[in-house]
Amino acid sequence: MNPTARLLLELGAVLFGLGAVGRxxxxxxxxxxxxxxxxxxxxxxxxxxxxxxxxxxxATGSEVGVVLLLLVLGLEYTADELxxxxxxxxxxxxxxxxxNGLPGAIFAAVLGWxxxxxxxxxxxxxxxxxxxxxxxxxDLGRLGNRETPAVLSVLVIEDLAMAAYxxxxxxxxxxxxLVSAVYSVLVALGTLAVVLTIALRHGEGVTRFVGARSDDVxxxxxxxxxxxxxxxxxxxxxxxxxxxxLLGIALSGxxxxxxxGLLGPLRDIFAAVFFVFFGxxxxxxxxxxxxxxxxxxxxxxxxxxxxxxxIVGRRTGVGPAGRLRAGAALVARxxxxxxxxxxxxxxxxxxxxxxxxxxxxxxxxxxxxxxxLVDPFARRLARQAAQRRPGPPAKKRPPDPRxxxxxxxxxx
Numbered sequence: 130m131n132p133t134a135r136l137l138l139e140l141g142a143v144l145f146g147l148g149a150v151g152r153x154x155x156x157x158x159x160x161x162x163x164x165x166x167x168x169x170x171x172x173x174x175x176x177x178x179x180x181x182x183x184x185x186x187x188a189t190g191s192e193v194g195v196v197l198l199l200l201v202l203g204l205e206y207t208a209d210e211l212x213x214x215x216x217x218x219x220x221x222x223x224x225x226x227x228x229n230g231l232p233g234a235i236f237a238a239v240l241g242w243x244x245x246x247x248x249x250x251x252x253x254x255x256x257x258x259x260x261x262x263x264x265x266x267x268d269l270g271r272l273g274n275r276e277t278p279a280v281l282s283v284l285v286i287e288d289l290a291m292a293a294y295x296x297x298x299x300x301x302x303x304x305x306x307l308v309s310a311v312y313s314v315l316v317a318l319g320t321l322a323v324v325l326t327i328a329l330r331h332g333e334g335v336t337r338f339v340g341a342r343s344d345d346v347x348x349x350x351x352x353x354x355x356x357x358x359x360x361x362x363x364x365x366x367x368x369x370x371x372x373x374x375l376l377g378i379a380l381s382g383x384x385x386x387x388x389x390g391l392l393g394p395l396r397d398i399f400a401a402v403f404f405v406f407f408g409x410x411x412x413x414x415x416x417x418x419x420x421x422x423x424x425x426x427x428x429x430x431x432x433x434x435x436x437x438x439x440i441v442g443r444r445t446g447v448g449p450a451g452r453l454r455a456g457a458a459l460v461a462r463x464x465x466x467x468x469x470x471x472x473x474x475x476x477x478x479x480x481x482x483x484x485x486x487x488x489x490x491x492x493x494x495x496x497x498x499x500x501x502l503v504d505p506f507a508r509r510l511a512r513q514a515a516q517r518r519p520g521p522p523a524k525k526r527p528p529d530p531r532x533x534x535x536x537x538x539x540x541x
Contacts, residue, residue: 136186143172147401158268158501160261162463163493165401166486169408170416187406191471194403196359196373197396198464200351202259202288203377204385204392211378212329214285221441222286229433230255236426242478245301249473252294253485254430256287258463260400261496266458269500276451279441280458291465292375295368296321299472303366313366320365324358324372328379335379348391351380370468400464407467407486415483423487430492431499434459450511457503461496462489 147161150168154161215222233254237247262284266272300313327335339354341347355373362372380388438456442448447455470485 140186143168143405144398147405151401159497160258160264160461160463160493161401162258162261162404163490165404166408166490166493169405170411170413170486171408172405173409173411173413187402187409190399190402191406192369192403193356194396194399194401195370195468195471196355197392197399198260198403199370199374200355200377201389201392201396203374204380204389206285206288206378207332207381211285211289214282215289218282218286218441221437221444222283222290224440225283225286225437226255226290228437229430232429232433233426236422240422242481246473246478246481248301249298249469249481252291252298252469253466253488254426254462256291256462256465257284257434257459258461258465258493258496259284259288261461261463261493262458265461265497265500268497271454271458271500274451274454276438276442276445276447276455276458279445279447280438280455282445283437283441283459288374292325292371293318293321295371295468295472296366298469299368300366302472317366320362320367321371321375324362324367324375325378328375332379332381335376336381336384339380340384344387344391347384347388348395351388351392352395368472403464404467407471407482411482411486415480416487419480419484419487423484423491426484426488427491427495430462430488431460431495448511448514450507450514453503453507453510454500457499460492460499462492463496466492 146168147165150164151161154164230251233250233252234247236254237243237250242250262280266277266280271277296317297314300317301310304310304313339347339350341350355376358372358376359369360372363369377385435453435456438454438459439452442452442455466485466489470482470489473481
């Protein structure tokens, strides 16, 4: 068959199949991410129906998917919100990162993977999936719950921590010696500081620069600028994802709101390609041996996120039921874990990607289920809290103005 015809047929089949998978996931109330990963595993090398289409197309599409994912995520925040959240929630954010990241680092150290893999596993287990969590909160109608601001504050801290973590990890992976590693990290952090300063202080200028009255012109400008910033960030070993995230923060106001609506469908398409490509590049035969270690990590990850939600909920004055719901909402891991696994690849540890794939499959499936599973326990905690709550004091009856009857019989 003509190579072009084969490419178009296979690409069309993959995209149509992803649409069917996404619809099925929506009907059963799951995130489509684990199903996209399974689809990639099915069509990759060693899968059920290996694709003959050029891998470079899916690789490029996955890179664009990462850029769009982080660009739209950055559009959710303003510079002022980030500064306010960092000042207010820094202690909880640091506790969250340590509580959830250290098990991953210890896991890598126990397996003898080395310090670089330990640093990478720290990020894999520490960061929750903002995409899955926001969708779950919306689907369950919990955006107005008392514990939701606490959940969102943790996500903001995690996303900002990723902006500093990914450049360091990227620079260390690219370095060939200790001196070059230190130099690369300093260059990456310096570039990050410059870009973040531009985003915080000159965001209005960037917004005016890309603004346009026509939707198609606005979309082309933003997408082109995002790809250029991502490419420049990648050249400076800062990570393309971080560059796109910081550009999203720099854009603000009505323009940012409008761009978010325009980019939404495009982001979803390329994000699906991103997850499929990770599945395509993972050999399914390597997964069974990693299921047990991934399950251990998943159990620990659920427990540490429940503890995080309990602590941050108590700190913000939420009751026991809300604290439990907050922890369950934070369980999901997804896009950031896959991004880290894509950065590390097989160059550091051959079994790194299969372990992360198995871990993300479990956590992305548990993410939408956990809030539903803890609901009965949350209701029980709410009833117990209501029973322990003291009732209002009994009201004293006002004195009767009428004279008390005399005990002696009246005189005749």
